[in-house]
Amino acid sequence: MNPPAADLIFEMGTERGLPGRIDAASVSKERDAQRGGIKAYLMWSLAMVGYLFAMACRSSMSATGIQAAHHFHTTSTVLSSFVYLQLFVYAVMQIPAGLLLDRYGPRRLISAGCVLMSAGQTLLAFAPAAWMAVIGRAVVGSGDALIFISAIRLVAAWFPVRRLPLMNQLTGQLGSFGQLISIYPFVWLMNLTGWSAAFAAAGGIGMMIAVCVLLFLADRPGTARDDGRAAARHPAGIWPSIAVAARQRGTICGFWVHFTNVFSNSMMNSLWGVPFLLTVERYTRQQASAYLGAGIVMCAVWAVVFGRIAGIHPIHGRALIVYGSSGAQMILWAAVLTTSGPHPFWLTATLLAAVSSGWPAAGVAFDYVRDSNESGNLGLATGIANMGGSFSASIVMLGVGVLLDMQGASSPTLYTDHAMRVALLAQYPLWIVGLVGFALMLPATLAAVRRRYADISAGRWQD
Numbered sequence: 001m002n003p004p005a006a007d008l009i010f011e012m013g014t015e016r017g018l019p020g021r022i023d024a025a026s027v028s029k030e031r032d033a034q035r036g037g038i039k040a041y042l043m044w045s046l047a048m049v050g051y052l053f054a055m056a057c058r059s060s061m062s063a064t065g066i067q068a069a070h071h072f073h074t075t076s077t078v079l080s081s082f083v084y085l086q087l088f089v090y091a092v093m094q095i096p097a098g099l100l101l102d103r104y105g106p107r108r109l110i111s112a113g114c115v116l117m118s119a120g121q122t123l124l125a126f127a128p129a130a131w132m133a134v135i136g137r138a139v140v141g142s143g144d145a146l147i148f149i150s151a152i153r154l155v156a157a158w159f160p161v162r163r164l165p166l167m168n169q170l171t172g173q174l175g176s177f178g179q180l181i182s183i184y185p186f187v188w189l190m191n192l193t194g195w196s197a198a199f200a201a202a203g204g205i206g207m208m209i210a211v212c213v214l215l216f217l218a219d220r221p222g223t224a225r226d227d228g229r230a231a232a233r234h235p236a237g238i239w240p241s242i243a244v245a246a247r248q249r250g251t252i253c254g255f256w257v258h259f260t261n262v263f264s265n266s267m268m269n270s271l272w273g274v275p276f277l278l279t280v281e282r283y284t285r286q287q288a289s290a291y292l293g294a295g296i297v298m299c300a301v302w303a304v305v306f307g308r309i310a311g312i313h314p315i316h317g318r319a320l321i322v323y324g325s326s327g328a329q330m331i332l333w334a335a336v337l338t339t340s341g342p343h344p345f346w347l348t349a350t351l352l353a354a355v356s357s358g359w360p361a362a363g364v365a366f367d368y369v370r371d372s373n374e375s376g377n378l379g380l381a382t383g384i385a386n387m388g389g390s391f392s393a394s395i396v397m398l399g400v401g402v403l404l405d406m407q408g409a410s411s412p413t414l415y416t417d418h419a420m421r422v423a424l425l426a427q428y429p430l431w432i433v434g435l436v437g438f439a440l441m442l443p444a445t446l447a448a449v450r451r452r453y454a455d456i457s458a459g460r461w462q463d
């Protein structure tokens, strides 16, 4: 049996003078019996295979940047523009993906996402020209967009409420290890067999995952593999459904949480981390890779810590994670960007700890969304929140490039310590906008979270 959330015990039992402790036994025993068991972990693992594949596909092009430049007879700079395209497709697909998720459920969506990513990777394998590779990347991005929110929806159906923040964190975090698949085994396979065979193999693996998911995944506990209520979802039509999900303060609060916390980490890992470390910190390429790799490990540590805090302290703990992570990022980036490099080890290490906390802190977005929306539009609401990080990351990545260009640093050979530090200041307007949005949405969201936990405790709420 899961204990009640600590800060809600405090608020409901003491602060407001309401009758004592929430009796956790009042949470439906039957639902808890079905949720969180071995089968739940098996279902989650299967969804995780899909998400690992998505993350591996997402980063496969940057991991093979030099080979890609040779294969398509183009420059790495042109290829890095694929990152924007991928982020753009991922972001615009979130609302359709959310609608489809509420209608068809995670099993079909994860399977369809894997098929799309396989098609995109296969197109890349045999594309004779760069423009076809662009289409391949767009197809990969659209498949990728279906996966993460489906995994989050599946977790919400299979695990008890109190364990969801930790399971969400583990989902987001373990999935990101998919990047390591593209950096190591995939690059190794490419060196061994060549471009076409490696991408075609990735396509084949994706199809196998799609079939396994279709055959074995179940959307929720019970006997039926599909969510039986799916057909009834969004009965009012697409636009009213979007309006309902977007009107929930928790959905918009989730959007701002995601918007505020994801971008520094994404910007470093996807595009500007290596140039910054080479130019400002005078790292070698190997040192830069090791630094960014250590960031992925730090993310995992933060994910476990934040998952525990967000589950036990849904009111104060989650807000603290969001303010704490973004505040630490702002302070440490200020210390690095206002003084010339290279910086002392303690400063770059602390910066890495702060930046890596952003990716899991963004996971709190999905806790707010889940605790303030009805299950019928949870997929759509999760998709809306998940757009936040893609928007902010693409704006920052573009902003850094524009600020470099404006200083005459239009190619890597022209990057200077000063130009790079000025360019990275592009992050600050986004933190300010994001934190204002979050602060405005937080009070109403917390009221919704309190209502949800009270309903759960009184047995009035069933997913």
Ligand SMILES: N[C@@H](Cc1c[nH]cn1)C(=O)NCC(=O)O
Pocket: 148, 168, 169, 170, 171, 172, 173, 175, 262, 303, 359, 360, 361, 362, 363, 364, 386, 389
């Ligand atoms: N920030 C991640 C989710 C996460 C990471 N750690 C805990 N949660 C995220 O938003 N991922 C979206 C995706 O598509 O990968």
